[in-house]
Amino acid sequence: MSTGTSIEAGEAAEAAIPELVIISGMSGAGRSTAAKCLEDLGWFVVDNLPPALIPTMVDLGARSQGNVARIAVVVDVRGRRFFDNLKESLADLKAKAVTRRIVFLEASDEALVRRFESVRRPHPLQGDGRIVDGIDAERDLLRELRGDADLVIDTSSLNVHELRAKLDAQFAGEDEPELRATVMSFGYKYGLPVDADLVVDCRFLPNPHWVPELRPFTGLNDEVSQYVFNQPGAKEFLDRYAELLRLIATGYRREGKRYVTVAVGCTGGKHRSVAMSEKLARRLASDGVETVIVHRDMGRE
Structure with missing residues (x-):
């Protein structure tokens, strides 16, 4: 009997399916750094x-x-001849109940061109054309994979240490929460965050920028936050969108999606979006979602 138990235990260990992370994204966006980070994490x-x-x-x-x-x-695109097999491989993994996540590293065209020029290397897809031609071709090739990604990280303004910190936060813990959320305030005049899953527009609310005594402050200031949420529709919007996020979070958990970025925008990213982001983040946290707040444009003039 004891021998049989030992054999069964050995078979169970042998059949243990490993956890899988697929790292992909734009050339020059930090795939090597991401790979090294995970390697250092074991x-x-x-x-x-x-x-x-x-x-x-x-x-x-x-x-x-x-x-x-x-x-x-x-x-990555070095294996582009095999990309036709990626869908089949992902379907195969799903049939085998493999826990897999896709991490996609993104960056702006300007950041990628600057990085390639600094190391004086051609883009792997530019051929006889320009670096931007290779970047455009790669974006087209990876568009569908980006859409299927569980985690998209925009490295345009990140250094190596900041990227490693983001990955450490996602993968270092042994007991991972069911869902992690990043709530990011931003200014529309500086562009949409490319890694946003959901975008919230707060420009329907009056802008504290036009109130002289509030202009120097941010949405972290109590007076600014009170001004924003005393406007008609502000509290109702917060309540209804928080309820929508609760519904979405339930669906994400059911579908196995572990990461979501909620981008909250106003004109400059300093007042309304900051105040709304803080409130939404608290609502998510109260629903058991591990939440990080990022105010992308709050410090800009």
Whole structure:
């Protein structure tokens, strides 16, 4: 009897399916940094693996008797000939009940051009054209994968240490929450956040910028927050959108989505969006969603 139990335990260990993270995104956006970060956190990292071989890698990990419990795979345009197999591979992983997440690293055209020029290397897809031609071709190639990503990180304004900090926050903990949210205030005049899953527009509320005694302050100031939420429709909007986020969060959990970025915008990203972001973040946290607040444009003139 004891021998049988030992065999069963060994088979169970052998059949343990490793957790999988697929790292992809734009060339120059920080894939190598992301891979190195996960490697430092104890993940088994494979760079430039053809997508068709991802299920095979997971199967090999499952036979490692628990020695390879977490696998990170970097998929990029160097394996573009195999991108047609990516959908099949993802479907195969889903059928095998593999816990997989896709991390997509994004950056603006300006940031990517600057990075390629600084290292004096061509873009892998530019051919005889310009760097921007390669960037455009890569965006088209990766558009669908970006849409399927569980986590999109815009590295345009991040340095290496800030990117590592973001990834540490997402993957360092052993007991991960069901859903993590980033609530980001922003100014429309500075552009939409490219990594936003949901966008909230607060420009229907009167702008404290035009109140001289409030203009120097931000939405973190009590007087500004009170002014914003004393406007007609502000509290109702907060209540109804918080209820909508509760419904969306339930659906995300059901679908296995673990990360969401809610972007809250006003004209300059200093008053209304900041005040609304703070309130929405508290509502999400009260519903059991681990929440981080980022005020992207609050310090701009």
